[in-house]
Amino acid sequence: MAYNNRYQQNRQDQHYTPQQVLEMLDEIRGEFEATVKSEGNSLLFNSEKVFFAQKLIQSYSLCNICGKNPVALRNAFLQAAATGLTMDPTQKLAWIIPQKGIPVYDISYKGLIRVAVDSNIIADAVVDLVFEHDRFQSNGLRKSPSHEYDPFGAKGALIMTTTDLGQVGERGLFRGAYIDYRLPDGSTLVHFVPKDDIAAVREISNSWKNEDKRHESPWANWPWAMVRKSIVRSGHNILPIRSNKLDRLVHLLDQNESNEAALGDTPAAIAGQPVTDGRTGLMISEEAHLNESQTTQQPNVSSSGTPSSDSTSQGIKPAAQSNNEANPVSQSNDSSELTPALKKRLQAIAARASKSKEFSAAFQHVSETYNGEALNFAKGLINTARRDYAESLINQLSQPGFYGKSLDFAATLPKGNFRTNFESKVDETVRSHIDTLLKAAEAGDEAPAVDFMEALPGGDIKTSLNQSLYALA
Incomplete structure (x- = not known):
């Protein structure tokens, strides 16, 4: 134990040359090249070493940080192999930088755009x-x-x-x-x-x-x-269009903010696989995810426009119950703990979905990126956001234009009980409101009915209301 402590102290006190740092990378050459081959990119180990050497020569501080953290250094270098983004300084796509005292592989905004273009999204x-x-x-x-x-x-x-x-x-x-x-x-x-x-x-x-x-x-x-x-x-x-690789690179950047990527099997993490001690450098194919229509059930929308609390009622199940039943991913295989930082990120995804109304894209994103507890937590948040939006549409159906918005929203929903119940409730609520408008028109105030009709999209309800108003005239 005393020897190990002295060894660690000597390592911290030592000053490193660029050559010494570069020699630390030689033992992962096989892993680097195997990962490059499995990913189908064109990075060359020697070329990336040359690009990295330029940074070491320019920064005495980076040189020492890399020398004192060889595991993190090798891990950062393997990230380049897994992502396929070169550290060529002329392209400005990625580089190894010091962060909180360890070296991490950082990707620029140009690098993220390059991955999105290469992924054809x-x-x-x-x-x-x-x-x-x-x-x-x-x-x-x-x-x-x-x-x-x-x-x-x-x-x-x-x-x-x-x-x-x-x-x-x-x-x-x-x-x-x-x-x-x-x-x-x-x-x-x-x-x-x-x-x-x-x-x-x-x-x-x-x-x-x-x-x-x-x-x-x-x-x-x-x-x-x-x-x-x-x-x-x-x-x-x-x-x-989603890209698993781009989604995971963004998640990896978030992990790097906390230096979590300094440990473990980074190429496997990028591939979405569980981290193992004995890696081969090869990235295996991803598991198929369940269809959203099977995994995103929600509470029934009651006749008052609010979610039903009866979890056993016919139709849509509560989010938490559905997610646990429909997602068979083993909790023991969950490679991402539900930390406060991860919770904040998942909450931000749900907030963006609530703002953009792109709920299906949000469900697809989290299904491709997370599993276990994190996936259930994320789906629960998105379920709630989507349910709240559906409820808000129903509550505003008496206002001109909201029937069309409701139909547009229904068209984005996967086939299933939630969509069926939502469309049924929208139809029921609109027809009830039209009855109220026609009674007012019979009493001589037809303006609200005309305004409402003009905002309706073409279809049976608009035709029926128009005929009723002509009959009253």
Whole structure:
């Protein structure tokens, strides 16, 4: 024991040269090349060593941190093999950086976009910043915004809160950012993020929370790159096509924030497999996930528009019960503990689904990314958000336009009891409201009925209401 303590102390006191650090990587060459082969990418071990050597030569601090943490170093290098993103400094896709005293493999926003393009979930993407002096106009989520500004104007310091210091740039105060996706079919999808949301992301970053060492945080040294990176990390959740690899890279970046990736089998973690002690460097195929219609049942919507508390009633089951019954993933095989940080991330996914109304995409995302307790927790949150939205639509069906919104929402639901019950309740509620409107029209006040009819989509209900109004006239 005394010998081990002296050995560890000597390692901490030792100063390392780039050559010594590079030699630590030689023993994982076989694992690196096997992982590259299994993933079908084109990374070369020697080339990545050369790119990494350039960083070591430039940074005495990084050299010592890597030398003192050989396990974390080798693990970070294997991440490059698993992701296929080169550390070539000319491409600026990824690199090994020090974080909380250990080396981690970090991926830039350009690297995340590259993975999305290579996975064929997008054709292209543009990330841009918006300042108060820019001429900016949003054109909705399905059309690129109109954005004019002086590209040579200084951005100044990143100022998002009252505690931020620095000079305001020529373009004025920072307002937010957006990512403009061009999808494979040629359509456009835009994701807007205000500065307050970006500030909240920065606030939970481990490197930023440590005020004594905040000056070492990438948010302090490369603030605008970190803003762009946070936009891409959040924007991938709204994409209509999912990529397991991209989802897991984002999750891995979140783990790196806590340095969890310094231990264990990183390539296996990226592949979504349980971490084992004896790895071969090969990544195995993923398990098929259950259909959403089998795993996302919810409580019945009662006649009053509120969820029924009777978990044994005919039709839709409570979220927690359904998730446990329909998801046979073994709890003992759950590779991700339900930590406070993971809970916060899952809550953020549910919040985004609630805001975007892309519940099916959220269910698919969590089903492909998590298992066991984490998956059940996430599905429960999304179930609740979807149920609440369904209830809100039913409660507003007396207002013009909400019947059409309800039909659009129903079309996004998988076939099953929840959809059947929701459509039945919508039809019942609308017909009841129309009866009320016709009684008012018989009494001489037909304006509300006409307004409601004009907002209805074409179909039997609109035709019937129109005929009834003609009959009264």
